[in-house]
Amino acid sequence: MEKYWLLKDDIPDFFEKFPHAGYTEQFGQPNVRIPKEDLAELFDFWKNHSKYPMDMLLDITAVDYLSSDFAEKPNLTGREEDLYSETRFDVVYHFYSVSTNRRIRVITSCGGEHPEVLSSYAWWKAAYYIEREVWDMFGIKFTNHPELRRVLMYEEFEGHPLRKDYPLMGEQPRVKLRNPEQEND
Amino acid sequence: MTDFEIPAKYKIEEVLKKKEIIELPIAGPHDQPIKVNIGPSHPAMHGTIKMVAELVGETIVNLDVEPGFLHRGMEKTCENRTYLSALPYTDRLNYVSAFINNFGYVGALEELFGIEITERCSWLRTLLAEMSRITDHYTCQAAICSEIGAMTPFLYFMQARDFIWEHFNWLSGARQTYSYARIGGVAKDATKEWLQKAKQILLDNIPLLKDIHGLMDKNRIFLDRMQGVGEISKEDAINAGITGPFLRSTGVAYDVRRAMPYLKYDEVEWEVPVGKYGDNYDRWYVRMREIEESIKICLQCIDKIPEGPVNAEANFAHLPEKTEVYTTIEGLINHFKLVIDGPKPPKGQLYHCVEGANGELGYYLVSDGSGTAYRLHVRPPSFLIMGAIDKIIIGHQLADIIPIFGTVNMIGGECDR
Amino acid sequence: MSEDKILDNVITTRMDKFIGWARSYSLWQYVFGTACCAMEFMSVSSSHYDTDRFGAAMPRYSPRQSDMLMIVGTITHKQAPVLRRVWEQMAEPKYVVAVGACAVSGGFYRNYAVVQGADRVIPVDVYVPGCPPRPEMILDGIMALQEKIRNSKQYL
Incomplete structure (x- = not known):
């Protein structure tokens, strides 16, 4: 069977360089977990990797693990103090190497009152919009991003809709809404 | 003076x-x-x-x-629906090629559940996905033509698209948003007559393409608006995360169907068309060539599609037949549990990608073992292109925005979700 | 002139009925297309379905020149002020058709981002349900609007 994902055996040099990196494998796909302090080094490493240069940043997204008790995450149960847990959010990067047709997924955690991680815009221009989207949806700040503002929601919007503590029906209308059954104009 | x-x-x-x-x-x-x-x-x-x-x-x-004027909160809504009832939301991502979105989503779920789909289902999905891609490219090309003032190709393309959509309507009951895929199969099997008529429709499209080539390819006005406008280099395109026809027009032959074959794309003969300069004209031409290749794939699929069951044996994820539901207690319970609780996959996370009409369409799924996705993220191809479009447009004239933006084929539902 | 001749050459009618008849066949439309339904609307406006039969084939991309606002697709909270502004710019008499489930009621997008029906932003005359509606249904909606115009009091 063809291989499309970089598994542990393919990248011994990565684990030499990042001995603290966690690694799990699910459904034939790797989950490489590193602390967020190592991100700059990691971006350098993958962008200029000799064998599998990751020239395309496919996607960045985040997962809010508030009120969850699975995966490798600590038990966050939605209590008040969990709102500012240091490991509340996972930021998930998908990289793709066009020349060698290999992919890898890297995960890092952040949290606290003002979660922030390093922006990858200096390495990949693709980060421009997707990091803005993650900021918009999760409120995770990307340091060194040139223009971190909302992209999908509007500027007046308060809160970050994809966080688990944001209600599904938390509408914030920009115009005064009519009541179609009463008003007649 | x-x-x-x-x-x-x-x-x-x-x-x-x-x-x-x-x-x-x-x-x-x-x-x-x-x-x-x-x-x-x-x-x-x-x-x-x-x-x-x-x-x-x-x-x-x-x-x-x-962007963002069509942000409909699809991801948040899917976190609050079972896996089965989240399916219609995927239709409305790229609403011009809803089949590809459907099959991408259920493909991710099948990988999660570990379901092997049947041969017939696999061929049928390949056929439908490619026909869907044809309609998507038709829409894009039609929009380009009409926006720069050529109404005739627009009307031709719309007519051709209508035939295919009406044909989908015969199969799935909807012209545009089908919700046709099921975990481990499809909603209902295609009949022999349907396949024959599909072949006829596809063959009818070949003279249409010839007409369009005749109308546009050497049209002076068209060339002036398209050639050398909106150029982007290979390296920039890769760095900006651009995929799909937009990337291929710059000369990078990256196509998920070839790079990471899913369904039956490795068993049919087809080519990956690439451009050279990465300008508007190349994007137009790559799409035209892709329509031809898609027709080629479709015709092979119709010839090769085998007889047999279309749904895999996966009662834990697939709704049982209606006759079973109404006559047996097991079927009824199975149906009830699937509808109320949803199918329960193992815990874990995965990324599944298919080649959407505009590029790599990825589904990143985090499952906590319940019947609802803990997180469903869609990697939207046109969103990333929109992130780079300003750098392409700057330096051009105001009127050039329209053809450049047209060749992106930005689909709001997918870009903003 | 004899009385017979006059009756042959003159039609007597009410002012309202006459103006309503004229207005119902000159609906210049402003297509506020946002989502899936707009793709279906492309089919409607092309040759196969031919809205010219109803005098409604002329899309005006300026709200000041149009009589009928067609809301074709989802209205999100981000879009709502834009829709409101477009509607305010239209000259009287103006008619609004909401095409598709999202424009009618928000559809199945019951969440933080979507306005639950375009009629919560501006008044709507005709609702066309469907997700998306078939072209025939949109034509039916236009005919329903014509009927409504013909039977209503006309202000000058």
């Missing part, structure tokens, strides 16, 4: 040579760039994009693109 000498660097020849024009004395009384607001309600902006352009003369010196 001018009584002063124009400095050499502002001579029009010099200006045209430079891509980045920052200062020009012809900007008007204040020498300030003029801000022009384009969209979101503008015929060329497809209703869902706002662009704020700063103009010096007719040249765009700065551009701010603001």
Whole structure:
């Protein structure tokens, strides 16, 4: 069977360089977990990797693990103090190497009152919009991003809709809404 | 009439040579760039994009693109629905090629559940996905043509698209948003007559393409608007995360169907068309060639599709037959549990990608073992292109926004989700 | 002139009925297309379905020149002020058709981002349900609007 994902055996040099990196494998796909302090080094490493240069940043997204008790995450149960847990959010990067047709997924955690991680815009221009989207949806700040503002929601919007503590029906209308059954104009 | 000498660097020849024009004395009384607001309600902006352009003369010196006018909260809603009832939301991502979105989503779920789909289902999905891609490219090409003033190809394309959509309607009951895929199969099997008629429709499309090539390919007006406009280099395109026909027009032969074959794409013969310069014309031509390749794949699928069951044996994820539900207690319970609780996959996370009509369409799924996705993220191909479009447009003229934006084929539902 | 001749050459009618008849066949539309339904609307406006039969084939991309606002697609909270502004710019008499489930009621997008029906932003005359509606249904909606115009009091 063809291989499309970089598994542990393919990248011994990565684990030499990042001995603290966690690694799990699910459904034939790797989950490489590193602390967020190592991100700059990691971006350098993958962008200029000799064998599998990751020239395309496919996607960045985040997962809010508030009120969850699975995966490798600590038990966050939605209590008040969990709102500012240091490991509340996972930021998930998908990289793709066009020349060698290999992919890898890297995960890092952040949290606290003002979660922030390093922006990858200096390495990949693709980060421009997707990091803005993650900021918009999760409120995770990307340091060194040139223009971190909302992209999908509007500027007046308060809160970050994809966080688990944001209600599904938390509408914030920009115009005064009519009541179609009463008003007649 | 001018009584002063124009400095050499502002001579029009010099200006045209430079891509980045920052200062020009012809900007008007204040020498300030003029801000022009384009969209979101503008015929060329497809209703869902706002662009704020700063103009010096007719040249765009700065551009701010603001998507999000069709952000419908799809990801958040899917976190609150079972896996089965989240399916219709995927239809409305890229609503012109809903089959591809459907099959991408159930493909991710099948990988999660570990379900092997049957041969017939696999061939049928390949056929439908490719026909869907044809309609998507038709829509894009039609929009390009009509936006730069060529109404005839628009009407031709719409007519051809209508035939295919009506044909889908026969199979799935809807012209556009099908919700046809099921975990481990499809909603209902295609009949022999359906396949024969599909073949007929596809063959009828070949003379249409010839007509369009005749109308547009060497049309002087068309060439002037398309050639050398909106160029992007290979390296920039890769760095900006651009995929799909947009990337292939720059000469990078990256296609998920070839790079990471799913369904039956490794068992049919087809080519990956690539462009050379990465300009509007190349994107137009790559799409035209892709339509031809898709027709080729479809015809092979119709010939090769085997007889047999279309649904895999997966009662834990697939709704049972209606006859079973109404006559047996097991079927009824199975149906009830699937509808109320949803199918329960193992815990874990995965990324599954398919080649959407605009590029790599990825589904990143986090499952906590319950019947609802803990997180469903869609990697939208046109969103990333929109992130890079301002750099492509800057330096061009105001009127060039429309063909450049047209060749992106921005689909609001998928870009903003 | 004899009385017979006059009756042959003159039609007597009410002012309202006459103006309503004229207005119902000159609906210049402003297509506020945002989402999936707009793709279906492309089919409607092309040759196969031919809205010219109803005098409604002329899309005007300026709200000041149009009589009928067609809301074709989802209206999100981000889009709502834009829709409101477009509607305010239209000259009287103006008619609004909401095409598709999202424009009618928010559809199945019951969440933080979507306005639950375009009629919560501006008044709507005709609702066309469907997700998306078939072209025939949109034509039916236009005919329903014509009927409504013909039977209503006309202000000048």
